[in-house]
Amino acid sequence: MTPFGARLRVLREKRGTTLAELATALQVSPAYLSALEHGKRGRPSAGLVHQVNEFFGLIWDDAEEMARLARLSRPRVTLDTSGLSPDATEFANRLALRIRTLKPDTIARLSAALEDKP
Known part of the structure; x- marks a missing residue:
């Protein structure tokens, strides 16, 4: 959903x-x-x-x-990490592999981290 x-x-x-x-x-x-x-x-x-x-x-x-x-409702998201750091590419790939198994509290924490302003 x-x-x-x-x-x-x-x-x-x-x-x-x-x-x-x-x-x-x-x-x-x-x-x-x-x-x-x-x-x-x-x-x-x-x-x-x-x-x-x-x-x-x-x-x-x-x-x-x-x-x-x-x-924010595209069910099939594609991330383009070209030109980003290797760490960003690794993070995107690990997230793609594990998103279905993440617990709700983990998703909430990651989401909160994305809300942080630099």
Whole structure:
């Protein structure tokens, strides 16, 4: 599941909206929305994010959060480490190999480290 898909599901369930109802309102297929929620489709377009924001009445910070989550919702990420240090390349490769086995607290710590400002 992607960050955008998880938030979309929460919003939908909170409102009591089915996939079919939301799909009709957004003029997409229920299968597409299901795939989006489960991380089987790439990140949504800016237009779809805007439609979701309008459907749920999200404004300001909440709407910006949906856009941010959409940007971070590519389920198949490619890292280009060309021109970076050998340590950066090694880190990227080790992360790719181990990401499926990392515990949630380890992911939280790594994520927090990425938030540090230099």
